Amino acid sequence: MSEVIQTKKSAEMQEIEDKMTMLVQTGRIDNLIDLLAVVSDQIEMTTTPIVEKMVHSIDNIATAGFVTENAVRYAKRESAKNEIPSLFGMLKLLKDEDTRKGLAFMLNLTKGIGKQM
Amino acid sequence: MKKQILIVGGGTAGTMTANNLANKLMPEINRGEVEITMISDSKIHVYRPGAMYVAFHKAAGHEFIRDQRSLLMLEVDFIVDKAVEINAKSNYVKGKSGTKYNYDYLVLATGCEVAADRIPGLQEGGDWFYSYEGAKKLAKKFAALKKGRVLVTVNFPKTPNIPHQCGIAPVETTMMLHDYLTEKGIRDDIEIIYTYPTKSQAVENGLFLQAPTSDVLPMIFDSINVKHKTSFTLAKVDPKTKTAYSEEGEKMEFDILMSTPPFIAAEVIRKSGLSKALDDEGWLPTDKKTLKVKGLDNVYTLGDTVDLSVSKAGGTIHNQVDVLVDNIAAEMRFGYPTESYDGKVIAIAQMGLQCGMPLWYDYEEDVKPTPCSKLGSFVRLGFNKSLYWAAARGML
Numbered sequence: 001m002s003e004v005i006q007t008k009k010s011a012e013m014q015e016i017e018d019k020m021t022m023l024v025q026t027g028r029i030d031n032l033i034d035l036l037a038v039v040s041d042q043i044e045m046t047t048t049p050i051v052e053k054m055v056h057s058i059d060n061i062a063t064a065g066f067v068t069e070n071a072v073r074y075a076k077r078e079s080a081k082n083e084i085p086s087l088f089g090m091l092k093l094l095k096d097e098d099t100r101k102g103l104a105f106m107l108n109l110t111k112g113i114g115k116q117m
Numbered sequence: 118m119k120k121q122i123l124i125v126g127g128g129t130a131g132t133m134t135a136n137n138l139a140n141k142l143m144p145e146i147n148r149g150e151v152e153i154t155m156i157s158d159s160k161i162h163v164y165r166p167g168a169m170y171v172a173f174h175k176a177a178g179h180e181f182i183r184d185q186r187s188l189l190m191l192e193v194d195f196i197v198d199k200a201v202e203i204n205a206k207s208n209y210v211k212g213k214s215g216t217k218y219n220y221d222y223l224v225l226a227t228g229c230e231v232a233a234d235r236i237p238g239l240q241e242g243g244d245w246f247y248s249y250e251g252a253k254k255l256a257k258k259f260a261a262l263k264k265g266r267v268l269v270t271v272n273f274p275k276t277p278n279i280p281h282q283c284g285i286a287p288v289e290t291t292m293m294l295h296d297y298l299t300e301k302g303i304r305d306d307i308e309i310i311y312t313y314p315t316k317s318q319a320v321e322n323g324l325f326l327q328a329p330t331s332d333v334l335p336m337i338f339d340s341i342n343v344k345h346k347t348s349f350t351l352a353k354v355d356p357k358t359k360t361a362y363s364e365e366g367e368k369m370e371f372d373i374l375m376s377t378p379p380f381i382a383a384e385v386i387r388k389s390g391l392s393k394a395l396d397d398e399g400w401l402p403t404d405k406k407t408l409k410v411k412g413l414d415n416v417y418t419l420g421d422t423v424d425l426s427v428s429k430a431g432g433t434i435h436n437q438v439d440v441l442v443d444n445i446a447a448e449m450r451f452g453y454p455t456e457s458y459d460g461k462v463i464a465i466a467q468m469g470l471q472c473g474m475p476l477w478y479d480y481e482e483d484v485k486p487t488p489c490s491k492l493g494s495f496v497r498l499g500f501n502k503s504l505y506w507a508a509a510r511g512m513l
Binding site: 043044046048051052054055056058059062063065066070071073074077 | 147187190191471491492494495498499502503504506507510512
C-alpha cells in the first residue's frame with residue numbers, strides 16, 4: 001500500500017512553487033539558469049588586478065566629472081555676477097593666477113590630445 | 118550678514134560634511150547667505166583604512182593619499198591651519214597661525230589618534246596598521262618573518278561603552294594575516310594568537326565587542342588554526358624579551374605584536390574642556406540623535422571624536438553625515454533640526470585577502486555575521502580605491 005506524504009507549505013512557499021512551475025513549463029527557466037551561470041562565471045574569472053584596473057578607470061571618470069562640474073558651476077556664478085568683460089577686463093582676468101593656471105592646463109590638454117593624433 | 122559654517126578637520130568626516138553641506142546649501146551659497154570654511158592641519162587627505170592593506174603588501178600606500186583641495190567643492194574655503202583652541206562661548210576657533218575663525222555653526226570632525234604611550238612598552242615593542250608609518254613597519258617585519266608567533270592584542274578606551282577605531286579591524290587583519298602567510302607558504306611555521314580584553318564595550322570575556330559575532334568567532338578561528346584567548350587585557354610590554362603582560366596576570370611571548378593600540382581624541386578637543394571622558398580620552402559628549410555636542414546648540418560632531426557606542430569608522434561617518442548636514446540646513450531654514458541618527462553603520466569587512474563580508478547594524482540591533490564572498494571582497498576593493506573618493510566628494 002502506497003503512502004501519501006503531505007508537507008505543510010506556507011502561502012509564500014506555495015507562491016514560489018507556482019511561479020517556478022510556470023517558468024519550468026514555459027522553458028524560460030533554462031535562460032535564467034544560463035544567466036546565473038554567466039554571472040557566476042564572471043565572478044569566478046575576475047581577479048583582484050582586473051578589479052583594480054576597472055575601479056581606477058571609474059575613479060578617473062568620477063574625478064573628471066567632479067572637476068568639470070565644479071568649474072562649470074563656478075563659471076556660471078561668476079558670469080551671472082559680472083558684466084561681460086571688455087578687452088581690458090579680459091586682460092585683467094588673465095592676470096589672475098587661477099585663470100592662468102586653468103588656461104595653461106587647457107593648452108597642455110590640447111597638446112596632449114595633439115600628441116595622440 | 119553671511120552665516121559662517123566652520124568645519125574643523127580634513128579627514129573622512131570633515132570632507133564628506135563640507136561637500137554635502139555645499140551641495141545641500143547651494144541655493145543659500147548662490148544668494149551669498151552662507152560661507153563654508155574648513156580648517157585642517159594638513160594639506161593632504163589620508164584614507165586610513167587603506168593602511169591595513171599596506172601591512173600585507175597589497176598596496177604601496179600612495180593610492181590612499183590625495184591633495185585635500187582636489188577633494189573639496191569650490192564653494193568650500195579650505196585653510197591649512199591647526200586648531201589649537203575652541204571657544205564655544207564666543208563662537209570662534211583659534212588656529213596655530215593666530216587667526217580666529219568665527220562661526221555660526223561649528224562641526225568638530227577631528228577624529229582620533231593612536232596613543233600607544235598609554236601602555237608601557239607598547240610604543241617600542243608593538244606594531245599596528247592604523248597609520249601608514251606603522252603599517253609599513255609591520256609589512257617589513259612580516260616580509261622577514263620565517264617562523265614564530267604573531268600575537269594580536271586589542272585595547273579599549275577606559276570610558277565605558279566606547280569602541281576603539283574600526284571595531285572589526287582586529288578580526289579582519291588576523292584573517293588577512295592567515296591568508297598572507299598561507300600565500301607565502303609559511304603558515305604552518307607561524308602561530309597566530311588572537312586575544313581580546315576582559316571588558317570590551319558591550320561584551321565581557323568575549324572575542325568581539327558584540328555578542329553575535331563574539332559567539333561565532335571561535336569556530337571561524339578554529340577552522341583556520343588561529344588560537345584565541347579571551348580576558349587578555351594588555352597591561353605592559355617588555356620590548357627586550359618580547360613579552361606581553363595582561364592585567365589578568367598572564368604573560369605571552371611573541372615575535373611580532375600586532376596590536377590595536379589605545380586611541381584618544383585630538384589634542385584640541387582634549388584641551389577644550391568640552392569632554393567628560395575618563396582618563397583625559399577626550400570623547401565629545403554627543404546627542405545620539407541630533408549629533409550635536411551636548412549643551413552646545415550650534416556645535417555638531419561626528420566620526421571618531423564622538424562618545425557614541427557605534428564604530429569609529431567610515432561606514433558610520435557616511436550615515437552620520439547625511440543626518441548632520443540635513444540638521445544644519447534645517448536649522449538655517451526652519452530654526453530647528455529635523456533629522457535623527459539611528460546609529461546605522463554599513464560596511465564590508467575584509468575577512469581574509471579574498472573574502473568580503475557585508476555588515477550593517479544600528480543602535481538597536483547588533484551586527485549579524487553573514488557569509489563572506491569573493492564578490493564582497495571586490496566591492497570592498499572598489500570602495501577603497503575608487504568609490505571612497507567619490508563618497509568623500511559628496512557624489513555618493
